[in-house]
Amino acid sequence: MPSLTNLLLISVVAFAAPFALGLFPRLRLPSVVLEIVAGIVIGPSVLGVVTADRAVSVIALMGLTFVLFLAGLEIDLRKLRGAVLRLTCLGFALSFGIAVVVSLGLQAAGLVDTPLLVAIILCATSLGVLVPVLKDAGQIASTFGQLIIAAASIADFGAIILLTIFFSGEGGTGSTLLLLGSLFVLAAVVFVVLRGAERSMRIRADLLRLQDTTAQIRVRAALALFVGFAAIAQQLGLEAILGAFIAGAVISLVDADRVMTHPDFRRKLEAIGFGFFIPVFFVTSGVRFDLDALTASASNVAMVPVFLAALLVVRGVPALVYRRLLDGPHTAIAGVMQATSLPFIVAATAIGMELGLISAAASAALIGAGLLSVLIFPVVGLILLRRSAPAADGREAHAVVEPQFDGTAPMTVM
Secondary structure, eight states: OOHHHHHHHHHHHHHHHHHHTTTTTOOOOOOOHHHHHHHEEEEEEEOOOHHHHHHHHHHHHHHHHHHHHHHHHHOGGGGSSSHHHHHHHHHHHHHHHHHHHEEEEHHHSSSSSSSEEEEEEEOOOOHHHHHHHHHHHHHHSSSHHHHHHHHHHHHHHHHHHHHHHSOOOHHHHHHHHHHHHHHHHHOOOOOOOHHHHTHHHHHHHHHHHTTTTTTTTHHHHHHHHHHHHHHHHHHTSSSSHHHHHHHHHHHHHTTTHHHHHHHTTHHHHHIIIIIIIHHHHHHHHHHHOOOHHHSSSHOOOOOHHHHHHHHHHHHHGGGGGGGGGGGGHHHHHHHHHTTTOOHHHHHHHHHHHHHHOOOOOOHHHHHHHHHHHHHHHHHHHHHHHHHHHHHHHHHHGGGGEETTTTHHHOOOOO
16 A cells, blocks of 8 residues: 655645745735745655655646636636737737747757747736735736736647657657647537536536535536546547646636526636645645756856746747736836746646657756746746836726727726
8 A cells, every 4th residue: 555645744835835935924925936845845855754656646746737627717718819819819829939949049058958848938927826816916917917817728728739749749740739729629519518507407506405405416517527627628639737727727618607606606616626635736746856957067057047038039029919908017018927837837747758859957947947937936026016006006097098908999008
């Protein structure tokens, strides 16, 4: 019988990290950073009291897929249309192009071995980190906030698709695209079936009766969908994280009347993910972090600021296309904030390590750069937002009017 000691210690650290931050509210540090750092400390790189055994690895895998499941759940596909869809897609295409050029430069400098994988890693944005930051800043419903969320959604989805196309499957890109199309067709079928079921008065009544009892029927259905799509994606030779992401997006589309009939549904799913699986994943990522490989030479350590600068260039420069919807200062702030990335970096480097496509030093440096991006870029963005607020108040009588996301009505940028 496997020991649960390692999982116990990781669970204690997962509890202690946000609790300690809560004691110091002025220290506005995302708990994910402290969780990974704590994992490094208790892992083989420092104290060596915890290892990622089978029990820990299984829970960490659930946490990884749960991160992408909740990211898919955050996406409001109904808002991804009109001007915002065109601009964010253009921004992501430009971002990936810049990422390829930057990664080829890193390969020429001898820092990376697989430039395409690194390019895909660099063009992602951390939607899960930015959403709470924008909520706390009161910007979640503004043109600025919604544009960042849309851009992060496109970046996350695009990065996962690119990772799946080029680094999943065993029969080449053509067969991978075919399998990918099959998965999307299945998602469309499931969506139609679920929408039809929700319109049935008998089924709706049953869901309402059981959703807040010990049956927790909506939560069970969502988890079945989550595990089902992840398992199907894996069986097709694709990444499980893609299946989890699609499952979240399907639920987001189906769950249109959540405020009226089941306001606690998503909160329950977040409680499951953020309450256990996701923090275990991040602490375990710290446990697996190869600090020795990173600190083996000064050149390895120097890769961290290089990758951090690459993130800022790859994700920051494409924000210039947002000038159609935002003024200059808000465009710059959007560029800084959308350079924040960590969960996808951790997931993609783990896949790269498993496939032997990325060195331990490069993986550690990329994760280190991701940690710094979570620490620095949202804070810098919030500071710039506060500084721009007085100027915006002074111009209230002459507010900038921009097209709304669907292009049918104006929206004021504040």
